[in-house]
Amino acid sequence: MNLKTLSNRINRLDQSKPKVGFPESCTCFPPNEHPTLGLRPEREAVASVLCPLHGKRFSTFRWPPFHSTRPSHWKAMWKDKSAQYRKAMKASFRSDRWPAVGTIDQSGILCFVLKDGTEISRETLVPLFEDNHQQALAKDGRPMYAAVPNASLVGPPPGSQELAYFTEDDEWRYHD
């Protein structure tokens, strides 16, 4: 077979392939991009939503590559994924419950809470320490805690009854 014949044959094969793409109303995850979600309530939410065309929207979860108590449904976690993955994620989380908001109390306990009050994660944060073994404080005196990756979280003002809040729009709060 000469090259020209081969090239013609490949062209014919290309034309006979089904068109790649997802129908407008399909909310399935792409077969090669399994949903990446670390918290059980997030996985339950994603699994409970069906595609109007195909029903079950994915075959398995992809686990996060590192242990994280950070919610994986926050938009920063999937903004670089394919258009179909983003569509599938948007269809997964009802806006009357999601996204979660993070709170830190005076004891350094970090919780993520949904709009209906459901707590989806809770952990005790590890304080950050300076080289001189003093606990690291933000410029305004608030305690700082270690976070992943390479970031820190800032708690509420010391001695107050307040909580520190952060949302998916804040990202992790990097310090100066």
Ligand SMILES: [Zn+2]
């Ligand atoms: Zn579908």
